[in-house]
Amino acid sequence: MNARRQQHGTNEKKKNEFWEWSKALLIAFGLAWIIRYFLFTPIVVDGESMMPTLEDGDRMIVNKIGYEVGEPDRFDIVVFHAPEKKDYIKRVIGLPGDRVAYKNDQLYINGEPLPEPYLDPKKEEINEGTLTEDFTLEELWQIEVVPEGYVFVMGDNRRYSKDSRIIGVVSMEEIIGSTSFIFWPPNELGLVE
Incomplete structure (x- = not known):
C-alpha cells in the first residue's frame, strides 16, 4: 500500500x-x-533606396508604439504600408503644413534650407548632375503644403527611390512605426541616423 x-x-x-x-x-x-x-517587429530592408544609410538585406527592429503616443519627426526613418500592398522604408522629409522643395540639390522646408548630412556619402559618389532633382510640391502633386495627417517621405538613394515624389504623400495611418536599429548583419549592428 x-x-x-x-x-x-x-x-x-x-x-x-x-x-x-x-x-x-x-x-x-x-x-x-x-x-x-x-x-516591436523585425523588418528586412529590400532594395537600395535607402543606401548608403541602409543596405539591401539589413535587418532592423521597428518600434510600433512610438507613433501611438506621438507623431513622426523630420528625418525619422519609418516603415509604412505602400500602395502596392508592400511595406516601404523611407525617411520623413516633410511634416503636415510644410512646403517642401528641392533646388540645386538643396532641401528647402518652408523656404529655409535644411542640411541633410546623411546624404553626403551618396553626393560624393556622383560624377555629374545632382542626387535629388529640383521639384516643389506644386509641381509634383498640385498642393502647396503637406496635408494634415500626412508626411512626405524620400529614400536616401534619391536617384533610385520610389517615394513621395512618385507615390504621393503618406497617410500617418499607414505608418507601422519608426526604425533606427540594425541587428543584422553583426558588422552593421547599431543605431542609424
Missing part, C-alpha cells in the same frame, strides 16, 4: 511539473506574440 501511495505521489508530481512547464511556455509565447504584434 505504501508503494502504491508513493507511485501515485510521483505521478501527481510529474503532472504538476508538466502543467507548470506548459503554463510557462504558453505565457512566453503569448508575451512574444504581444511584443511582436503591438510593440
Whole structure:
C-alpha cells in the first residue's frame, strides 16, 4: 500500500511539473506574440533606396508604439504600408503644413534650407548632375503644403527611390512605426541616423 501511495505521489508530481512547464511556455509565447504584434517587429530592408544609410538585406527592429503616443519627426526613418500592398522604408522629409522643395540639390522646408548630412556619402559618389532633382510640391502633386495627417517621405538613394515624389504623400495611418536599429548583419549592428 505504501508503494502504491508513493507511485501515485510521483505521478501527481510529474503532472504538476508538466502543467507548470506548459503554463510557462504558453505565457512566453503569448508575451512574444504581444511584443511582436503591438510593440516591436523585425523588418528586412529590400532594395537600395535607402543606401548608403541602409543596405539591401539589413535587418532592423521597428518600434510600433512610438507613433501611438506621438507623431513622426523630420528625418525619422519609418516603415509604412505602400500602395502596392508592400511595406516601404523611407525617411520623413516633410511634416503636415510644410512646403517642401528641392533646388540645386538643396532641401528647402518652408523656404529655409535644411542640411541633410546623411546624404553626403551618396553626393560624393556622383560624377555629374545632382542626387535629388529640383521639384516643389506644386509641381509634383498640385498642393502647396503637406496635408494634415500626412508626411512626405524620400529614400536616401534619391536617384533610385520610389517615394513621395512618385507615390504621393503618406497617410500617418499607414505608418507601422519608426526604425533606427540594425541587428543584422553583426558588422552593421547599431543605431542609424
